[in-house]
Amino acid sequence: xxxxxxxxxxxxxxxxxxxxxxxxxxxxxxxxxxxxxxxxxxxxxxxxxxxxxxxxxxxxxxxxxxxxxxxxxxxxxxxxxxxxxxxxxxxxxxxxxxxxxxxxxxxxxxxxxxxxxxxxxxxxxxxxxxxxxxxxxxxxxxxxxxxxxxxxxxxxxxxxxxxxxxxxxxxxxxxxxxxxxxxxxxxxxxxxxxxxxxxxxxxxxxxxxxxxxxxxxxxxxxxxxxxxxxxxxxxxxxxxxxxxxxxxxxxxxxxxxxxxxxxxxxxxxxxxxxxxxxxxxxxxxxxxxxxxxxxxxxxxxxxxxxxxxxxxxxxxxxxxxxxxxxxxxxxxxxxxxxxxxxxxxxxxxxxxxxxxxxxxxxxxxxxxxxxxxxxxxxxxxxxxxxxxxxxxxxxxxxxxxxxxxxxxxxxxxxxxxxxxxxxxxxxxxxxxxxxxx
Numbered sequence: 542x543x544x545x546x547x548x549x550x551x552x553x554x555x556x557x558x559x560x561x562x563x564x565x566x567x568x569x570x571x572x573x574x575x576x577x578x579x580x581x582x583x584x585x586x587x588x589x590x591x592x593x594x595x596x597x598x599x600x601x602x603x604x605x606x607x608x609x610x611x612x613x614x615x616x617x618x619x620x621x622x623x624x625x626x627x628x629x630x631x632x633x634x635x636x637x638x639x640x641x642x643x644x645x646x647x648x649x650x651x652x653x654x655x656x657x658x659x660x661x662x663x664x665x666x667x668x669x670x671x672x673x674x675x676x677x678x679x680x681x682x683x684x685x686x687x688x689x690x691x692x693x694x695x696x697x698x699x700x701x702x703x704x705x706x707x708x709x710x711x712x713x714x715x716x717x718x719x720x721x722x723x724x725x726x727x728x729x730x731x732x733x734x735x736x737x738x739x740x741x742x743x744x745x746x747x748x749x750x751x752x753x754x755x756x757x758x759x760x761x762x763x764x765x766x767x768x769x770x771x772x773x774x775x776x777x778x779x780x781x782x783x784x785x786x787x788x789x790x791x792x793x794x795x796x797x798x799x800x801x802x803x804x805x806x807x808x809x810x811x812x813x814x815x816x817x818x819x820x821x822x823x824x825x826x827x828x829x830x831x832x833x834x835x836x837x838x839x840x841x842x843x844x845x846x847x848x849x850x851x852x853x854x855x856x857x858x859x860x861x862x863x864x865x866x867x868x869x870x871x872x873x874x875x876x877x878x879x880x881x882x883x884x885x886x887x888x889x890x891x892x893x894x895x896x897x898x899x900x901x902x903x904x905x906x907x908x909x910x911x912x913x914x915x916x917x918x919x920x921x922x923x924x925x926x927x928x929x930x931x932x933x934x935x936x937x938x939x940x941x942x943x944x945x946x947x948x949x950x951x952x953x954x955x956x957x958x959x960x961x962x963x964x965x966x967x968x969x970x971x972x973x974x975x976x977x978x
Contacts, residue, residue: 581620585617587615591968593968613640613644614639618700619635620633625674628674633668633669663738691870692762692781703729706725722763724761726740726746726761731867744784764779782817790813795807805838810832812830829859830854831871846894853889883924884926894913907944908943910941914939
């Protein structure tokens with residue numbers, strides 16, 4: 542694998558590979574291609590993003606030093622999956638990211654596409670795994686875009702995360718799923734605390750200070766989970782153990798009910814983070830919980846809504862853990878996309894309300910609009926601005942328009958404004974679309 546990745550090293554080679562991926566994707570713009578039982582599929586994605594922190598020069602006294610950023614990118618992605626051989630199958634996915642040199646140099650540090658230290662195009666072996674599936678048993682080893690509550694693919698923007706894993710899932714009991722596995726490494730520019738254009742160990746990709754990453758010395762994350770999915774009742778418990786860093790316990794219950802006119806979803810959620818191993822003897826502290834409740838609904842007339850309330854306990858560690866490794870299952874934390882720009886969410890409360898409308902009910906086919914408002918009641922003794930003044934509140938307003946076309950084509954236009962006390966307002970815009978085959 543190292544030799545294969547090494548062939549992607551030079552800029553010229555990288556651009557050639559991206560161009561080839563782009564051409565193959567465009568050439569097969571209709572459906573996945575069957576080649577003697579092998580399946581060739583792809584996702585051609587492009588987008589323009591802009592993050593305005595009111596800080597063009599990267600002043601450390603403004604919005605934590607975040608510098609205004611913007612740029613246009615093309616993200617080709619191509620996969621080849623084998624047919625099933627006695628329960629075994631394998632898949633390889635190659636993805637890339639480029640701006641073709643058109644973006645302004647020095648304005649890409651917060652676009653979450655390239656490594657901000659070099660702003661260079663890249664190609665990555667996104668998936669490379671062997672899978673076995675037989676009746677109630679599923680096992681996998683290799684690189685995969687896995688989805689779990691606290692460690693997740695998180696494919697919301699330009700290119701999602703991928704993980705080097707070993708995992709097993711059992712579905713022998715009706716309505717139950719049992720999981721066990723180990724995360725070794727991850728890639729993903731948005732969610733990795735390292736250079737996300739490459740795979741790094743889970744400890745290095747965490748959000749803890751560098752001294753704690755060094756002490757963890759390349760260790761990974763074990764997990765164990767149980768899920769129940771009945772007709773109306775749904776429950777899940779996930780235990781993640783990041784060696785020499787911290788433990789995450791995630792529990793959630795949903796009651797889902799409905800008919801052809803109205804469907805609703807009531808949910809309760811509990812998450813706890815607690816330091817373990819060598820981190821317990823360091824200056825870094827992680828020991829807090831998050832309690833949440835939600836009620837969502839949608840109606841046959843096209844309207845939908847989502848509400849949520851969350852409360853953080855008065856314990857340390859939110860800045861070192863929230864959003865790490867791509868986990869964003871929170872009921873009332875953030876927006877249509879994710880930000881945690883307050884000084885600290887320790888002892889804070891958050892409240893979310895969202896409305897949506899399917900415009901096909903008004904004659905505009907395949908189009909959905911969503912508007913969300915989130916308010917954070919901050920603890921001013923815990924949340925401190927970039928210039929050292931207390932913060933009492935943070936507000937977020939988000940608008941998203943989604944449009945689907947040609948069966949598997951998609952486009953999302955998202956705007957978000959963050960009003961964070963004692964900081965400049967932050968505006969973010971994402972215009973991202975693509976086509977999957």
